[in-house]
Amino acid sequence: MKYTRNILAVLITSAVLVSCAGEQKVDDGWKDLFNGNDLSGWKTVAGTATFEVVDGTIVGSAVADSPNTFLITEETYGDFILELDLKIEHSSSNSGVMARGQFDPAARDGNGLVYGYQIEADPSERAWSGGLYDEARRGWLYPLDLNPAAKTAFKMGEFNHYRIEAIGDEIKTWVNGQPVAYVVDDMDKTGFIGLQVHSIRNAEDAGRKTTFKNVKIQTENLESMAFDKDIFVVNNRLNSLTDYEKENGWKLLFNGQNSEGWRGAYKETFPESGWSVKDGELNIAASDGRESANAGDIVTTEQFSAFDLAFEFKLTEGANSGVKYFVTLSEGNKGSAIGLEYQVLDDDNHPDAKMGRDGNRTMASLYDLIKADKNARFIKPVGEWNKGRVVVTPDNNVAHYLNGVKVVEYVRGSQEFRDLVAISKYEKWDNFGEAEKGHILLQDHGDDVSFKNIKIKTLN
Numbered sequence: 001m002k003y004t005r006n007i008l009a010v011l012i013t014s015a016v017l018v019s020c021a022g023e024q025k026v027d028d029g030w031k032d033l034f035n036g037n038d039l040s041g042w043k044t045v046a047g048t049a050t051f052e053v054v055d056g057t058i059v060g061s062a063v064a065d066s067p068n069t070f071l072i073t074e075e076t077y078g079d080f081i082l083e084l085d086l087k088i089e090h091s092s093s094n095s096g097v098m099a100r101g102q103f104d105p106a107a108r109d110g111n112g113l114v115y116g117y118q119i120e121a122d123p124s125e126r127a128w129s130g131g132l133y134d135e136a137r138r139g140w141l142y143p144l145d146l147n148p149a150a151k152t153a154f155k156m157g158e159f160n161h162y163r164i165e166a167i168g169d170e171i172k173t174w175v176n177g178q179p180v181a182y183v184v185d186d187m188d189k190t191g192f193i194g195l196q197v198h199s200i201r202n203a204e205d206a207g208r209k210t211t212f213k214n215v216k217i218q219t220e221n222l223e224s225m226a227f228d229k230d231i232f233v234v235n236n237r238l239n240s241l242t243d244y245e246k247e248n249g250w251k252l253l254f255n256g257q258n259s260e261g262w263r264g265a266y267k268e269t270f271p272e273s274g275w276s277v278k279d280g281e282l283n284i285a286a287s288d289g290r291e292s293a294n295a296g297d298i299v300t301t302e303q304f305s306a307f308d309l310a311f312e313f314k315l316t317e318g319a320n321s322g323v324k325y326f327v328t329l330s331e332g333n334k335g336s337a338i339g340l341e342y343q344v345l346d347d348d349n350h351p352d353a354k355m356g357r358d359g360n361r362t363m364a365s366l367y368d369l370i371k372a373d374k375n376a377r378f379i380k381p382v383g384e385w386n387k388g389r390v391v392v393t394p395d396n397n398v399a400h401y402l403n404g405v406k407v408v409e410y411v412r413g414s415q416e417f418r419d420l421v422a423i424s425k426y427e428k429w430d431n432f433g434e435a436e437k438g439h440i441l442l443q444d445h446g447d448d449v450s451f452k453n454i455k456i457k458t459l460n
Helices: 002-024 148-152 243-247 415-422
Strands: 030-032 042-045 050-054 057-061 069-073 080-088 095-104 113-121 132-135 139-142 160-167 170-175 178-184 192-197 209-218 250-252 262-264 275-278 281-284 298-300 307-315 320-327 340-345 385-392 397-402 405-411 439-442 449-458
Touching: 042 050, 057 069, 057 192, 069 095, 080 095, 095 132, 095 160, 113 160, 113 192, 139 178, 148 178, 192 209, 243 250, 307 320, 307 340, 320 385, 340 385, 405 415
Parallel strands: none
Antiparallel strands: 030 209, 042 069, 050 057, 057 209, 069 192, 080 160, 080 209, 095 113, 095 192, 113 132, 132 139, 160 170, 170 178, 250 449, 262 298, 275 281, 281 449, 298 439, 307 385, 307 449, 320 340, 320 439, 385 397, 397 405
């Protein structure tokens, strides 16, 4: 009897081992891009930084006087989910991961140029790791000012787990399980995977190392991981919303087809001339450069209290316009209606940029009150689209953004705000800018300016 029990135990144990072995061999859809032994399937381009295999990891070392260097896959990919671990040892070692990357071997006098989507690894105080940068092309698509909660996800001197989804025209990123960036863009549909060693400014930083491991990819039966938080989406589709945005309360203020939801500021209907809708753009035609003297401003039929408003605007040379909020239309003002204004202006060629006080009439400023603290590299030139955003929280904190970067912040109704109003053109209006709710306004300042992708979310 004891012998029979022992035989039975052996059989059961053998069955369990076979079962476990079988489970280990199940194909989970992931493919290793790095074999842990050598750099088969990869090549170095565009710079002279070095990559080598050390203890089952890829170690990139910075080299003085080298441009950005990339270790890129020989194979290209369309839709995929990529995961890897990345470690940076020093604050000088900015890095990143190319997703659907592109390479022009003839660029830079034959030295080659890598460009396209790059998911950032940023060890600086700015802390934009996981944000999306368009390398050597459009610049930042998703700075982490758009998702400040994710700035703490990246850990210096430790391996950080990156997850990158590129499915259709949607790119989503995670760092150490934290949702970071969500971009909808269709400029590149396929490309290589690339690992970056960034150029260095100081020769003493030569030899600084960035380490990569566990690089793997899925290309079939892709299942997108849900973002469990309300992450701002940079959506470059024309006048449309993703399902994620709709589920989180966003709606379009401009449908791209007609003037539905808008009317003249002091009219019952939309202006018969001056404003037009064509090719998905809402345009105010040039007239004589005067403020609201031709077609006039337009306002939303709906009013808003706390909200997140995003829009894009395109200027012609020397143009002036504005996006106003908390517009009540109760002041009886002649000309442009009164409200808090996100300035839309060609700073280089319109005289208003040099008026006011300390630059408080320049692009993205709170007009005549607070100057936008902006870097020239984040401003798109005349003829290109700039992205504006105004966020008003229920506690009256207000922020202006330009191309994803926060440039103005203030509190409506605070003493500091009222002191600014008292020395501005608005001092003659009681409780200026403190209305409980108001319209959104697009300004006619007599110049040719276009708008698109205007969306809003009510905040509770």
